[in-house]
Amino acid sequence: MKTDDKFSFEISLSVLNHLGRNLYRSFITVLGEAISNSWDADAPNVWIYVDKEKNSFVIKDDGTGMSKDDFQNKFLKIGYSKRKDGKMESDGGRPFIGKKGIGKLALLSCADKITVISKTEGMKEYVGGVIDNSDLDNAIRHDLTPDKCSLGPWESKIFEKYTDNHEKGTIIHFEQTKENIRNTIPYLKKLIALYFKFSLIDERFDIFVYPEKVTVDDLKDLSKTTEFLWNINGLKDPYIDTLSALEDKPINISNSLNIAGFMATVKKPRYLKITGTGEKAGIDLFVNGRLRERDILKHMPDFSTRHVASYLYGQIHFNELDATPKDDPFTSSRESIVPGDPKYEELLKILKEKILKKISDEWDNLRLSRGEEGDDENPRKTIKERKAASLYNLSSKDYTGESDVEIKNWIKELQPDAEFDIPAYVDCFLSENLIRKYVEENKISLSSEAEKEIRTWQGKEATNKGKGNVSIDIRKRNTGLSYLSMDGLATLVDNVKNDPKKAGLSRDASEYKPIRDALMHTALLTDEAKGKLTSVYENIKGRVKKLLSSDE
Known part of the structure; x- marks a missing residue:
C-alpha cells in the first residue's frame, strides 16, 4: 500500500455519531449490508471467513472494487447514493440495493476496528484504511473535523491469505466484534440461506461461509418437515424443488398485485425452529432479493394468533417497493418498512383478506383429510x-x-x-x-x-x-x-x-x-x-x- 494515502469521512463526525454508529443491532443485518454492497458491485462471489478464537471475521468479494477516488468520494462520503441521476441498476443489470448511502454505518456497529481494502481490475495495489472506533470516539469528544481524524494505515499481513488470486473487489476485516462470535459455519449458512435471496434474481451470485458454499440444502431440516405448499404467482425458487416430503401437490395462487412468493406449513409447529440457530422461520418480506422485514404476520394480530399461523412460513417478494428513485419505504435501521407506506399497506391488506384467508381454509381441509388437527376457528366443522x-x-x-x-x-x-x-x-x-x-x-x-x-x-x-x-x-x-x-x-x-x-x-x-x-x-x-x-x-x-x- 502507499503509506502517504490519506482518507477521511466526508461528513461532520458529530453528525456521523448522531446518524447512528449503533444503528444496526444484529449481526445478520451487518452481514446484509456488506453482502448488499457486494451485490451492487456486480460481484459473482462473496466469501465470509470467521475466526472465533480472535473474535474477528472477514468479508471478501470479487466485484468491481474501488479506486482511490471511489474510496474517498463514494465509500467514505456518508449519504453518497449509487442511484443519483435516477440510475436503478448496476452495470451488470442488477437492481441496486443501496439507496441512501448510509448503509456503511453498519460497518461501525459490530467491531472495534474495521479495515477496508479494495482495488479495481488492473490496479496493482489496494487502496484502503482502518476505521478505529476508539479514534472516532476521541475525535467526537474533542469536536475534531474529519480531516483531523484520518483513517489509519492498513497492515498487509492480516490480508495475506485473502489477497492471493484476487484481481479485483473489496475485502473488509472486522477486528474485535462487540459481541463474541459464537456462530458456527452451519449456523451462518442456515441464516444466510434463510434471509438472502439474491440468487433468485441472478443465479450466478454465490455466498460462501468459507470454505463451504451456502445452498438451499442448508435448510433441509425445514424442507423435509414441510407438509403443504402454496406458490404465489409462479415463483421459481430452488428451495421449492427441495420440498420432497409434501403430503399433497403444491397449490398455485394467482394475484393481480405484482408480487411473487410462497407460503408453506410444517407438520408440527416446532419444526419452524431452524436447528442450531435459535431462529424461527416466518413469513418474511424480500425486495430485490434482500430481506426487508421479518415476520410480517406481526402486522396482522387477528391472524397471527390463529392456530394455522403457528405452522406457517414463507417468502413474499415485492420488488415494486423499491422500483423508482422516489421510492423510499425502508426505515433507517434497514430492518423494516416505514409504517403507513401505501404500497406496503396494500400488500398487507391483500395478504390478510385474500391470500391468507384462502391458505388457512385450504390448510384446514388438507389437514382434516389426513386425519390431523386443523383450524378450530374454521366453521367447516364444530x-x-x-x-x-x-x-x-x-x-x-x-x-x-x-x-x-x-x-x-x-x-x-x-x-x-x-x-x-x-x-x-x-x-x-x-x-x-x-x-x-x-x-x-x-x-x-x-x-x-x-x-x-x-x-x-x-x-x-x-x-x-x-x-x-x-x-x-x-x-x-x-x-x-x-x-x-x-x-x-x-x-x-x-x-x-x-x-x-x-x-x-x-x-x-x-x-x-x-x-x-x-x-x-x-x-x-x-x-x-x-x-x-x-x-x-x-x-x-x-x-x-x-x-x-x-x-x-
Missing part, C-alpha cells in the same frame, strides 16, 4: 366434531401399519360417523349421570316400575359375568340408578306419559331411547337417525338444565 376426530384418529393408529392400505380406508370411511357418535355418547353420558346425581341428592324414591327394570338388568349382568368368569365389580357406583337409562331416569323426575298433551322429559326420552340404544351398541346411524337424535337431545338438554337449575 369444535366437538374436531375433538372427536382427533380422538378417533389417535385411537385408530393402534390398528394400522404403514402398509395396511385397506384397513386405513376402512378407518377413513368410519370417521364421519365417529365424529357424530363420539360427541353424542358424551352428551348421553353427561345428561344421564347428571340426572342420577339429581335423584340421589333430592332423595327421590324409585317407582315399582323402575325397581323391576333394575332387577331385570342386574339379573342379566350376573348371568353374563358368570358366563365370562368375571368376579370383579364392573360398575363404579353399584346402585340401582346405574341400571336405568334415560327413559327410566326421566320417568322418575318428570313423568308426563299419562298426559298426552303435556311436553316433558319422559316423552322426549321415549323418542330418544331406540336411537340412544343403537348408539350405545356402536351401530352406524342413518342420516335420519342422526337428525332425530340431535333434535330430541336438544330438548332433553334444555329440560335437564332447567331441572338442575331449579334445584339450586
Whole structure:
C-alpha cells in the first residue's frame, strides 16, 4: 500500500455519531449490508471467513472494487447514493440495493476496528484504511473535523491469505466484534440461506461461509418437515424443488398485485425452529432479493394468533417497493418498512383478506383429510366434531401399519360417523349421570316400575359375568340408578306419559331411547337417525338444565 494515502469521512463526525454508529443491532443485518454492497458491485462471489478464537471475521468479494477516488468520494462520503441521476441498476443489470448511502454505518456497529481494502481490475495495489472506533470516539469528544481524524494505515499481513488470486473487489476485516462470535459455519449458512435471496434474481451470485458454499440444502431440516405448499404467482425458487416430503401437490395462487412468493406449513409447529440457530422461520418480506422485514404476520394480530399461523412460513417478494428513485419505504435501521407506506399497506391488506384467508381454509381441509388437527376457528366443522376426530384418529393408529392400505380406508370411511357418535355418547353420558346425581341428592324414591327394570338388568349382568368368569365389580357406583337409562331416569323426575298433551322429559326420552340404544351398541346411524337424535337431545338438554337449575 502507499503509506502517504490519506482518507477521511466526508461528513461532520458529530453528525456521523448522531446518524447512528449503533444503528444496526444484529449481526445478520451487518452481514446484509456488506453482502448488499457486494451485490451492487456486480460481484459473482462473496466469501465470509470467521475466526472465533480472535473474535474477528472477514468479508471478501470479487466485484468491481474501488479506486482511490471511489474510496474517498463514494465509500467514505456518508449519504453518497449509487442511484443519483435516477440510475436503478448496476452495470451488470442488477437492481441496486443501496439507496441512501448510509448503509456503511453498519460497518461501525459490530467491531472495534474495521479495515477496508479494495482495488479495481488492473490496479496493482489496494487502496484502503482502518476505521478505529476508539479514534472516532476521541475525535467526537474533542469536536475534531474529519480531516483531523484520518483513517489509519492498513497492515498487509492480516490480508495475506485473502489477497492471493484476487484481481479485483473489496475485502473488509472486522477486528474485535462487540459481541463474541459464537456462530458456527452451519449456523451462518442456515441464516444466510434463510434471509438472502439474491440468487433468485441472478443465479450466478454465490455466498460462501468459507470454505463451504451456502445452498438451499442448508435448510433441509425445514424442507423435509414441510407438509403443504402454496406458490404465489409462479415463483421459481430452488428451495421449492427441495420440498420432497409434501403430503399433497403444491397449490398455485394467482394475484393481480405484482408480487411473487410462497407460503408453506410444517407438520408440527416446532419444526419452524431452524436447528442450531435459535431462529424461527416466518413469513418474511424480500425486495430485490434482500430481506426487508421479518415476520410480517406481526402486522396482522387477528391472524397471527390463529392456530394455522403457528405452522406457517414463507417468502413474499415485492420488488415494486423499491422500483423508482422516489421510492423510499425502508426505515433507517434497514430492518423494516416505514409504517403507513401505501404500497406496503396494500400488500398487507391483500395478504390478510385474500391470500391468507384462502391458505388457512385450504390448510384446514388438507389437514382434516389426513386425519390431523386443523383450524378450530374454521366453521367447516364444530369444535366437538374436531375433538372427536382427533380422538378417533389417535385411537385408530393402534390398528394400522404403514402398509395396511385397506384397513386405513376402512378407518377413513368410519370417521364421519365417529365424529357424530363420539360427541353424542358424551352428551348421553353427561345428561344421564347428571340426572342420577339429581335423584340421589333430592332423595327421590324409585317407582315399582323402575325397581323391576333394575332387577331385570342386574339379573342379566350376573348371568353374563358368570358366563365370562368375571368376579370383579364392573360398575363404579353399584346402585340401582346405574341400571336405568334415560327413559327410566326421566320417568322418575318428570313423568308426563299419562298426559298426552303435556311436553316433558319422559316423552322426549321415549323418542330418544331406540336411537340412544343403537348408539350405545356402536351401530352406524342413518342420516335420519342422526337428525332425530340431535333434535330430541336438544330438548332433553334444555329440560335437564332447567331441572338442575331449579334445584339450586
